[in-house]
Amino acid sequence: MIDLDRVVRDTPAAAHGVFLDSAGSSLPPSVVVETVAAHQRREAQVGGYRAAEERAADLAAVRTSLGLLLNVPVGTLALTDSATRAWTQFFYxxxxxxxxxILLCGVEYASNAVAALQRAAATGATVEYVPSDPTGQIDLDALAGMLDDRVRVVSLVHVPTNGGLVNPVREVVDLAHAHGALVLLDACQSLGQLRVDATALGVDALSGTGRKWLRGPRGTGFLYVRPGLVTALEPPVIDLFGASWTGRQSYALADDATRFELWESDVAGRLGLGAAVDYLLALGPDAVESAVTAHAATLRGLLAEIPGVTVRDRGVRRCGLVTFSVEGRDPAEVKAALRARDVTLVTTRRKSTLIDMTERGLEQFLRASPHYFLGPDQLATAARAVADLAR
Structure with missing residues (x-):
């Protein structure tokens, strides 16, 4: 169980208003803020290189912490500047x-889709979309019918940006692996709110970000590549960190996932990411998942009772994202009106999940993402604010 008093003390801003955008960029705990600020202060005193050397062991520990969180070996992890960088470094x-x-899911995120389309155009490959089933999650029967030995990669979004569903991962992996296809899991919206065991899921690669549910700094991300696959792939972009210059006409890639990394990085941000992961591990991923799922269910229920409000969430298993619309009100105007009442949430647009939103006939709606640092009174306050606007 989450100690609400403790986590609010660790996140003073959480006590003011109602923050419902942890799926976008969450409120970091104080330890993350201080870790980042302290390193930046140290850089100002001695320069970036010396400051980084002083924290070499702590930087290495970031991968150790991520390995514990994902249940994977340290050598399978690369640190990046975003989830998009992680995803594209593997995909390309x-x-x-x-x-x-190339198979994409029906709730594919725009950044992944445009990269897949670009790569297909350059290589002569094709991009196809696995439809969603009536619940909104990936249609496993349709996937089974689409798979053959020409499928090289299946991109699966664990939790879509525009809804509360959780896609089945292990089932997709088993189907894809039977045909020799790789599975790349976009865990941007699941890590930090759900327990994600990459080894148990069996995925070939996983991309994640620090700024969302993990409550880490912006400009941080990471890539997992399963053991045995790392050395079979050459990243599309390399430098002197992921590879060594061995001769006039030769170079050698690192023998672990650091081959996907680049030299320049936000050292303070990476240290902050490590602090955020350690904070989550101390709370317990299972306790966090339980709290977030319960908060979302509570908010979803409160919104569903408001006349004129439609909850847009789908899926068999639901998580911490809650999407809805208010009849007769432009979502952007509702967002602004709620912000004036110190209720922070965002809108999600068709351009971010083109296939899913087009098929559902939706252009834009509202997205709330309550984290564990909120209390029940705050959820009720947010629902009352929406009810007032719905009138």
């Missing part, structure tokens, strides 16, 4: 040729 490393097939 997968060999593709004319006739190869």
């Amino acid at each position: 490393a997968v060999p593709l040729a004319p006739g190869d097939r």
Whole structure:
């Protein structure tokens, strides 16, 4: 169980208003803020190189903490500047040729989709979309029917940006692996609110970010590549960190996932990411998942009781994202009106999840993402504010 008093003390801003945007960029705990600020102060005193050298062991410990969180070996992890960088570093490393097939899910995120389309155009591969089933999650029967030996990679969004569903991962992995296809899991919206065991899920790669549910700094991300696969792939972009210059016409890639990393980085941000992961591990991922899921269910229920409000969430298993619309009100105007009442949430637009939103006939709606640092009174306050606007 989460000690609400403690986590609010650790996040003073959480006590003011109602913060409902942890799916976008959450409120970091004080230890993260101080870790980042302290390192930046140290850089101002001695310079970036010396400051980084002083924290070499702590920087290495960031991968150790991520390994504990994901239940994977340290050598399978690369630190990046975003989840998008992590996703593309892996995706562009997968060999593709004319006739190869790329499968995206029906709730695919725009950044992943445009990268897949660009790569397909350059290689002669094709991009196809696995439909969603009536519940909104990936249609496993349809996936089974689409798979063949020409499918090279299946991109699966664990939790879509525009809804509260959780896609089944292990089932997708088992189907894809039966045909030799790789599974790349976008865990941007699941890590930090759900327990994610990459080894148990069996995915070939996983991308994640620090700024969302993990409550880490912006400009931080990470990539997991399963053991045995790392050395079979060459990243699309390398420098002297992920590779060594061995001769006039030669270089050698690192023999672990650091081959996907680049030299320049936000050292303070990475240390802050490590602090955020350690904070989560101390609370317990299971306790966090339980609290977030319960908060979302409570808010979803309160909103569903308001006349004129439609909850847009789908899926068999639901998580911490709550999406809804207010009849007759523009979502952007509702967002602004709620912000004036110190209720912070965002809108999600069709351009972010084009296939899913188009099929549902929706252009934009509101998204709330309550984290564990909120109390029940705050959820009720947010619902009352929405009810007032719905009138």
